Amino acid sequence: PYPAYARMRELDPVHEHPFGFWLLTRHGDVSDILRASLSVDDSLVAGGLVRxxxxxxxxxxxxxxxxxxxxRDPPDHTRLRSLVAKVFTPRKVAALEPEVTALVDAALDEIAESKRVDLVETLAFPLPFAVISQMLGMPPTDHARIRELSGLLVRSLEIVADDETLAAIAKAGAELAALTRELIAWKRDHPADDLLTALISAENDGDRLTxxxxxxxxxxxxxxxxxxxxNLIGNGVVALLRNPDQLALLRSDPSVAGNAIEEFxxxxxxxxxxxxxxxxPYTAGGREIPVGAFVIAALASANRDERVFGPDADRLRIDRPEARSQLSFGAGPHHCLGAALARLEGRVAIGRLVERFPALALDGEVTWNGRINLRGPGLLPVAV
Ligand code: HEM
Known part of the structure; x- marks a missing residue:
């Protein structure tokens, strides 16, 4: 997508699409709209394909x-976020490092048994899935089914034009909600020291989640x-293996690991x-966007904007000082609540992987997962 984004930033940075949505591609415009008090309520969209x-x-x-x-918009957003933030705390996330490390090392032990593996199946997917399942305290359940349903549900974060896919997304959402209701009911009878138990009883001035x-x-x-x-783990590994000088830098100077995650x-x-x-009406880049417009903020394009990241914005440079200006976790009131957890998982997984296997290399064709929004490798074959 990147050459197309570059042309959009140059020629038409506040683009009105004939299907009835708007697309912002420059870093400044994307950052501003995320921090401004606009809505996230789709029912306000006036028309077009999104409506x-x-x-x-x-x-x-x-x-x-x-x-x-x-x-949700305020006041609902504010109370929901503060109820969840009360139990999903930075302290809880930081305390997970030993557990994340143990999970990564166990995965790497298994990988070491083979010569060639798909890193999505063996590390990039199972790690975050296990971490969030354990954090929530999910009982043993049909993980393959949950994975399949989540994969469908996230397509609702894209503009989907065909009825069949929409129906499949809706069906997956209903099934996932039903499974979650069962899990919550089970947890009410089996409270433990976990996030789900904490969410069930989370309270703010007498207010609770319905x-x-x-x-x-x-x-x-x-x-x-x-x-x-x-996708952070998958994209990061692909980027490193395609840029051997950067891989060598990461191995020789572990102090760069934190910045490397920002750069991935x-x-x-x-x-x-x-x-x-x-x-x-909202003004972006000198253009007026009318009421009821669905505006897409292209985080991926903002992250490659030459105006912020310089003429080599398309190069991977893990010691790039301005990498911290990336907008991958959004900004403003909806800034990702899980950013610290994602950074921790990415740093430990990629760091220990490249340390453990000095001869790690791509071994076959990387395919993409076919998603417009939550984009990453579908298949990531490597030789270890
Ligand atoms: C929100 C990205 C991992 C939980 C967001 C948003 C982005 C994002 C862009 C804001 C959307 C918006 O402004 O409309 C990412 C990326 C991740 C990641 C790139 C991994 C690399 C996680 C993890 C969790 C999480 C691990 C939780 C375990 C959330 C929640 C919100 C959110 C709860 C909603 C916040 C709100 O609406 O106030 N994320 N996320 N994310 N993320 Fe993440």
Whole structure:
């Protein structure tokens, strides 16, 4: 997508698409709109393909994320986010490092048994999936089914034009919500020292999550917890293996590891875009966007903007000082709640992988997962 984004930034940075949405591609415009007080409520969209999609989804009767904080405006957003943030704390995330390291090392032990593996199947997917499952305290359950359903549900974060896919997304959402309700019911009878138990009893000045709000926040955490970080690990490994000088730098100077994660996030954004809806006319890059517009903020394009990252923005440079200006976790009131967890998982997984296997190399064709938004490798064959 990157050459196309570069042309958009140059020629038409505030683009009105004939299908009835707008696309912002420059870093400044993307950063501004995420920090401004626009809406995330799709029902405010005035027309076009997005409106049709929302109406169809509403008719299909299953929009499980609708009550999640990702889709809510204040005052709901503020209270949902603060209730979840109360139990999903930076301290809890930081305390996970030994557990994350143990999970990564166990995966690497298995990988070491083979000469050639697919890193998505053996590390990039199972790690974040195990971490969020353990954090929430999910009972043993049908993980393969949950994986399949989450994979469908995240397609709702894209503009989908065909009815069959919309129906499949709605069905997956309903099934995931039903499974989550069962898990919550089980957890009420088996409370433990975990996030789900804490969410069930989370309280702020007497305020609590309703049953359906609880389901929506749990689905959001579960899905956001693994469908994104898989791409950070996958994209990061591909970028490193395609840039051997950068791999050598990471191995020779471990102090660069933290900055390297920012650069992986910048170079190939695990979440390529997010959206806002205008409640009143909004001006971006000197153009007026009308009320009820669905505006896509192209995080992936902002992250390659020459205006911020210089003329070599298309190069991977893990010691790039301005990498921290990347917008992959969004910005403003909806800034990713799981950013610290994703950074921790990415740093440990990629760091220990390259340390453990000095001869690590791509071994076959990398394929992509076919998603416009949560984009990353589908198949990542490496020789260890
Ligand atoms: C929100 C990206 C990992 C939980 C967001 C947003 C982005 C994002 C761009 C903001 C969307 C917007 O402004 O409209 C990412 C990326 C990740 C990642 C790139 C991995 C590399 C995680 C993890 C969790 C998580 C591991 C939780 C376990 C959330 C939640 C929100 C969110 C709860 C909603 C925040 C709100 O609406 O206030 N994420 N995320 N994310 N993320 Fe992440």
């Amino acid at each position: 049709d999609q929302q109406e169809q989804m509403d008719q299909l009767g299953s929009r499980v994320l609708r009550l999640s904080m990702l889709d 049953d359906e709000e609880l389901v929506a926040q749990v689905v959001l955490l579960y899905v956001a917890g693994h469908e994104t970080t898989v 996030l910048r170079y190939d954004s695990p979440v390529q875009q997010t959206r806002r809806i205008t409640r009143e």
